[in-house]
Amino acid sequence: MNHRITQAFDVCIVGGGIVGTALAASLSSSPFTAHLKVALVEAGNLYSEPEIRPASFSNRVASVTPASMRLLNRIGAWDRIPADRKKAYTQMKVWDASGNGAIAFNAPMTHSASSIGWIIENDWLKSSLAQSLSSSVTVFNSSVVAGIESPAGSGSDWPVISVNSDKGNGPTIQLKSRLLVGADGVNSLVRKYAGIESIGWDYPQKAVAATLEIEGVEGNRNDVAYQRFLPTGPIALLPLAENKSSLVWSASPAIAAKLLSLSAEDFAIFVDVAFRNPIEDLTYLLSRIQPDGSLPKDLDLKAEAVWGQTRLETANTFKIGVPPSNTSLPRVVGVAEKSRAAFPLRFYLSDRYVSDHRVALVGDAAHTVHPLAGQGLNLGLLDVATLTNVIEEGVQAGADIGNIHTLQGYAAERFAPNLGMMMAIDSIGKLFRAESDPVVWARSFGLNLVNTLPGFKNLAMKAASTL
Template identity: 30%
Template sequence: MANADTIKTDITIIGGGMGGLTAAIGLAVHGFEVAVIDRTSQDALTDEGYDGRSSALAYASCQLFEALGVWDYMAPYAQPMLEIRVSDGPSLLHLHFDSEQLGDGPLGHMVENRHTQKALFARMAELDNLHFLAPETVTTIERNSQFTHVTLQSGTQIRSGLILGIDGRASMVRRHAGISVTKIDYHQHGIVCSIEHELSHCGIAHERFLPSGPFAILPLTGNRSSLVWTEKSHLVDTIMGLGERAFNAEIMRRTGDFLGNIKAIGGRWAYPLSLQYADRYVADRMALLGDAAHGIHPISGQGLNLGLKDVAAMIEILVEARKVGLDIGSTNVLEGYAQWRTTDNASIYAITDLFNRLFSNDIAPIKLARDLGMAAVNEIPPLKKFFMAHARGTVGELPKLLKGERIS
């Protein structure tokens, strides 16, 4: 650091959510000096009321956390996902993914977002070359051919060689760079809450396709599960306003009785659902990662996993660039990131968009086609293994850290 108000780093990250902190830790572990700015304080980011979501972390994402020294802090809160059962309303045709068929460990783990965020902060505290600045407001961003300069409302200035915008769907970094987004509103919300139940979930995740959209029951540690209940937006205020008994009854109507008695615990949250993607991922001395680059429907629990792939790819590209003496903020280096991640991400947007359209309606011929499709996948082992590999996040050109390999 030059003085108390001017920080010189290799990289400035704007956004200290799960994507931003993972990137910061990964870059710091590989020897870069990093500053992370978030508009929300550390205490607020980990508060129980801040984010009620839990994430299905693909096996590959867990490998990344392991490689960066974060997993040990998360492990006590991580519930292995051993099976996924997919069904279409009351139809008897279904799809069943069982990790035993792969013989390579669980499909992934369910972890409450606040525990992941806490684990990231715990790991961050061990790294002297990582500076977390929050709560802070970015007032100006300057980028030129030599460096980047970020000014904060507190007066602190940060000079770096590269800015990473990992600041979520409404990214101010993206707006600053004049990058437009393509957006499709699904007119659906994801209602999220946790439930406590009488019987064990046995590590099985359930996804049910109901006329208003997918309804997911995802196992958490103990006799608890996380629900992601997709509902048409115009009904959401009514559902969110239900009294405790009526809300529990609506949940029970959708889950059935396989978990015994059920009751919602903690708060309720409702997230508007849309598909959006940035028309470019990079500009001079800056790049977008995570939801700032792409936000998708939670139908397949892949949003954060995709962002973590961006993060692992970016770490690998920057470490390689530094090794051969390249300027880490140069266009050539950043274009390498854009090319790597754009195609992989686009295929997932397309699949999740298609799945949501196929499964969020009750039109008889479509229902029949999807039921037969699910039954066919269930009976064709290579196809089933392909879908399981997708759930584990092990498909495509994977960055080394997601394969559990070190970058030297």
């Protein structure tokens, strides 16, 4: 190589998103690893502050489990998030739009966990973590990785990372690192450098996200998360504040485009229909949306929606796919301006999390999962906790923290649980997209059976929050 190595580090983390910054903060806050020189390379602006407007919320949010909360608390980030920007939810109600299956989860009222989780905007998570970094972390902000090489062409040598500052327009800085961590997302450059394969697929769906204004919440407290499984994908309503909720609606690209083209008023009605009405109503009304997002003049959307719900309330016949009788859904009364957007949905898993190139992968660089269970970020934060423990143990034993033998402990602890959770989420999604009568009956029977077993439900929640 022609350029001089300008800086050497014990750990270089490529990717300053939530997971990468959490790892840097975790290492810098641990008494066993605080002395390590850590580099954090971020292409964007790590220090951008969230816009502080009480009535305004971002459409990019995460569900944070008690296990993730404990990690954020340990590294000093949790208390940096304002109380009104981390909304606890204590119940989760789920039901099938094509059958009569339903299940409800309640938080265990214990000292350690009085909530199922918290809904927090990504911007606040990133900001709180950036503020938690100690002086032992050198941040290369707004810097682009131009290349990664091994000086002698051997994977056992310390990798050299060429970084261009000023969003790629500045001078090149070269970093040499004992351990290189890829936290750089689904298209990870670090993973490619290490020769690690990623296996998976893009779902034929997009997630439509929006911030909604609501009214009529259960018990006058907006602390319930709702999810209805539609044949086209799940729709979820997640609490943000007393009168605000976040929407995540998984649908085909064609339906997603239609939903984005609607006026805010019509979109709000469609969300209510998607949660309340028989699936036939939603299918019919979606078919009436014109290419420009308008609706035919002969269609009174609000009247159609109300008629469908009234028909259910007065029917004496068996009701299929309606909200459970103990569920009082809030009404959507508004959509935050410019909050609607659609995001691709993916399933990808790296075939290894570590390599003898002195590389470890965390977060989306290692695994990307469908958001229906809200576990994507939590899996990444559990990666952070485990990799921190492995590095701590390596430091205490006097081991080389970049050596494959040291890193194997991380891969052994995280690969199987992550794979199990990912496969379970993928299988649930496929199960609820099936519409044949035997499958609908079987899944409804299973949901209703599990709903009568509080011990089993508690175990399921514990597994999802601690893995």
